[in-house]
Amino acid sequence: IPYSRCNPATPPPRPNQQQTNTADDPAPSSPTTPVICPNDRKHKMSEAYDYDDEDLPDPSLKNIIEQESLQWIFVGGKGGVGKTTTSCCLGTQLAKHRKKVLIVSTDPAHNLSDAFCQKIGREPTPIQGFTNLSAMEIDATEDLDKMQRSMEDATGAGNDEDGNSGIQSLMTELTNSIPGIDEAMSFSELMKQVQTLDYDVVVFDTAPTGHTLRLLSFPTILEKAFGKLMDLKDRFGGLIGQASALFGGGSPDQVQAALLGRLEETRAIINKVNTAFQDPALTTFVCVCIPEFLSIYETERLVQELSKFGIDSHNIVVNQVLFPEKDAEELGEWFDSNKDGLQKEAKEICSKMMARKRMQDKYIGQCFDLYGDDFHVVLMPLLDHEVRGVEKLKDFSELLINPIDLEE
Secondary structure, three states: OOOOOOOOOOOOOOOOOOOOOOOOOOOOOOOOOOOOOHHHHHHHHHHHHOOOHHHOOOOOOHHHHHOOOOOEEEEEEOOOOOHHHHHHHHHHHHOOOOOOEEEEEOOOOOOHHHHHOOOOOOOOEEOOOOOOEEEEEOOHHHHHHHHHHHHHHHHOHHHOOOOOOHHHHHHHHHHHHOOOHHHHHHHHHHHHHHHHOOOOEEEEEOOOHHHHHHHHHHHHHHHHHHHHHHHOHHHHHHHHHHHHHHOOOOOHHHHHHHHHHHHHHHHHHHHHHHHHHOOOOOEEEEEEEOOOHHHHHHHHHHHHHHHHHOOOOOEEEEEEEOOOOOOHHHHHHHHHHHHHHOOHHHHHHHHHHHHHHHHHHHHHHHHHHHHOOOOEEEEEEOOOOOOOOHHHHHHHHHHHHOOOOOOO
16 A cells, blocks of 8 residues: 555544554554545545545535535534635525525624625625625524513513513523523524525534534434423423512413423424434535644544534535645655755745645645545635635635646
8 A cells, every 4th residue: 555645643533443542642653544645636545445536526515516405504614714715605606506595604703794895784685796695694692682572572571661570580590590591592593583584595604613513412402401391391380480470570371371482482493403404415514624733633523523413514625725736745846956046035935835735735635534535525725815705706616616626
């Protein structure tokens, strides 16, 4: 088996692999697991594993565009790896094949407005230059406040002039005493709002990995929690209503009906969303990373967690790649033969670029070794300019569908 000249360290273990080294010992390089550099991916992988080129997944996101049954597409990864750019580019490509496309930002630090160079609010905003592409930025805090006000209106407690009604106090106590209940309720409001909109496909520009995993785990967690809670409603439902009535929250029956009705409504939404999330025909997750250790390692953790949640994931976008079509060894040969004729400053710049290129090739090799035979791995180049505005997003999005030829 030929060794890769990238010589990367051993990648993190997959769920079906056994980790034999101890916690105190460094992970040894495996002599039987070659890691392939990107530009040699096709012919070296076929040589090492006796694969045909046709057996490898297409290194593009055409599979998402062509899968017309998809309704929910999540784009996520570590912070600062290009999730928003990838979401916007994917949305522009989907707009060519779908009737109505919506991009939703669930990241508290919204960037859709910056990417499209136009103001985008809480309601679907048409993107300039498109007739079938819209975007919106979700604020979870405002969604929770809106839900609380609707419950106050339902119980008649919202008419109190002092603004400190019993139901408001009760809701505040609930949201402050139960960890994660505020995010869970706002997630329910988000999904209910999105489901009522008339769009063929929704692309979610998510927050960094940790927040996204919490969001995606809510359907499973809440389905179990609400199941237990609803079993206890007959025993404690009257108690909740009476307690709220003591604080001026309306009649016990009215308060109980409002609270339990909201829980039933939320549970129904959660069950529907949970079923959709676990259906690969309806939902998929696109992992975004850059060729660095922390990003690749977090991508592996994300893939494993998505597998636990039963969420489909078979696409990885690697952003900020230096010269994807070239190999570090080829560039190194050119640099060695020409460095004597370069000025000192130019030589230092080229030397730093070569160090970065070798590091990137190492981690891109790990990425293909981990995912090359199961995932569609797309290499997106580092450009000389920022990708902002509709025209630049359109141009950059073409590389998601028609990637750079690695064999040129």
